[in-house]
Amino acid sequence: MTAGLPGPGLAQTLPSEPLVFGDGHVTVGADVSATFSCAETGGTGSCGDDTGFFNYSDYEYSTLRMLRVDVNAVVRANRSLAVVADLRSENGGSPRPYALYARLRPWAQHAFDINAGRVPPTFGAFPRRSYASDNLLIGYPLAYQYLTSLRPDSIPANVDELLRMRGRGWLSNFSIGDTTPNRGVPLATAFRWDTGVQVHSAWAWADATAALTTGSLSDPQLADDNGGKQIVGRFAFHPEAGLNLGVSAARGQFLSRNAARSLGVDANIDSNQTAIGADAEYSRDYYVIRFEAVRSTWTLPTIHEPLVATGGWIEGRYKIHPRFYAAARVDHLAFSTITGTTRTATWDAPLTRLEVGGGYLLQRNLQLKASFQRNSRAGGRVTHLKIASAQVVFWF
C-alpha cells in the first residue's frame, strides 16, 4: 500500500482572498507594508535618514520609512449600488479615509459607472497602482510623490522668493498667505484622493473617465477651499492584450481662498493648475515595461510666467523565477526657467532618480522587496543621496 497524496504541500498558508460576509454583500481586504531604508552617511557606516527629503510625501513621513495599513471594504447594496471605502493609517497614526465613495451602475448590461464622494484618481496610470503590492519598486515616481516648493496656501511675493526655495519643497515658506514653513505639493499626488463626481465607461478596446472635483491634482481636497472646481479626464486605449495607451488632462483652481485674501483679493483669483499626461504599458511573457509622463503648469498672480514642471519615467520588470523578479525605474523631474533680479534658473531644482531592485514572493500575498536608489538634484541642501530600502508587503 502506498500513500496517494502527501500531506499539506501548500506553499500558501496565509489566506490570500478577501473576507466576504453578509451573503456576499460585504468584501473586506487589506494591504499592509513595512518599509525601512538606510541612506549613505559619508563613510560613517551607520544607517542614515533621507536627509535630502527625496522620498517624503508628507512633512512627517518618508515613503521609505513607513508602516502603512490600508483596510478597504466594498458594501454592495444590490447589483447597481455599492459603497467603497479605504481607511489608511501611517506609522501608527489615526486612520483617515483615503477613499469613500458610492458607485452607481444605472444599466446592468453596460460598464458605465457614476462615482460620488472621495473618488479614485482619474488622471494618469500610476495612482491606480499606489498600493505597495502593485508597485514594482519601493519608491514612487517623482511626479506623484516629490514635493515641489509650491504651496496652495502660501504665495511667493516675487520670482526671487520662489528661487530661494529651490530644492526645499519638504519645508517651503513664502511671505504671502500662510507663512509657517510647511510641505509643498507634488505635480499630482498619489497619496490623497479628491472629492467629487466621476463617471467611467468601459468598452472592449478602450475606457474613458471624467470627473469634477473640489481640489486640484497636486492638492486634492475633502472640502472646497477656493470656490473653484477641477475638471479632469482620461482616455485609455487597449489595441491588443498587454498593450495599454492612455492620455489624461486636468485643469483646476490651485490657490486657496485664504491665500487669495492675503493678496487683498476677495473673489477667486486666476490661479490654475493645468496638467496633461501620457502613459503606456506593454507586457508579454515574463516582462512588463511602463512609461508615463506628466506635465503640469501652475499660474500664480505674483509670478508673470507660467511655472511648468515635467516628470517622466520608464520602468520595467522581468520575472526571473516564479518567486523572484528584478525591476528598475529611471525617473526625471524638470522645471521651467524663470528670471529674477539677480539670476535666471529653473524655479525648482531638477531631479533624477535611478532605482533598481526586485521582489521575492514568500507566498502569493506575502512579498519581500529590496531596492537601491540614487538621487541627484541640481539644488537644495543635499544634492546627491544613495538609499537602500527593504519592504515587506502583505495583502488579502
Added chain:
Amino acid sequence: MTRRLIFSGALAAAVLTAAAPPEAARNGSIRGRVEIRRVVATPGPRASVTDSDVLKAPDFTDRLRSVVYLETAPRAAFEQIDPAHAVMDQRNETFVPHLLAVTTGTVVDFPNSDRIYHNVFSLSKTRTFDLGRYAAGRSQAVRFDRPGIVRVFCDIHSHMNAFILVFNHRFFSVTDADGRYRIDNVPPGTYNVIAWNEGLASEPRAATVPDGGTAELDFQLR
C-alpha cells in the same frame, strides 16, 4: 429414479465445482456525499478601491466541489497509470475548473479564453512554475510528475486561484455540484478514505468494499 437423478446431478455439480478455477475477486465502488458545513472562501476580487468591477458579486458554486480519495491504495494500482491530458481554462477571470484532480504524469493545458492577458503560476513545492503572460487563444502546458497539492494563481488577477491535486493512483473522485462522488474499480478490501475541500482534509474514515459491491460513505467538512 428421481433420487438417482438428484444424486447424479449433485455429483456432476460437485465435480464441476471442483474442476473450475477459483473465481477472481470483483472490483467494487465507494460512493457517498460530501457536505460542506463551513463558510467557503469566495473568489471575489480584492476590495481594491480602484477596481472598476466592485459591483460584481462573488460566485460560490465551484468552491463547493471536493475531492474524495483513498489515503492508501493497492500496490498494483500504481502500475496501471497512463499519462493523461487535462485542461484548466481561464475564462471570465476564473480558472475553470477551480479544482482539478489528476494522476502523476498528467499534462495540464492552461488555455486563455479571455481577451486579456493572464499569467498562470504556482509556488507549490509539488510543482513550481510560471507560464508568463499570454493572450487569448494561446495555451501553455505543465506536466505534473509528483503527487501533492498545487495551488495555482494568476499573477495579474489576484482573485484568480485554483487547486490541482496530483495523485499517484487512480482512486479518487471530484464531487459534483451536489457534493456526490463515486470511486469505481476499487479492489475488495478496507481502505481509509479522505475528503478534501479548499485546503481542508477530513480525518481518514474506513470503508470496506465488498466483493463486487458498493460501500457508502458520507463526509461532513466543517
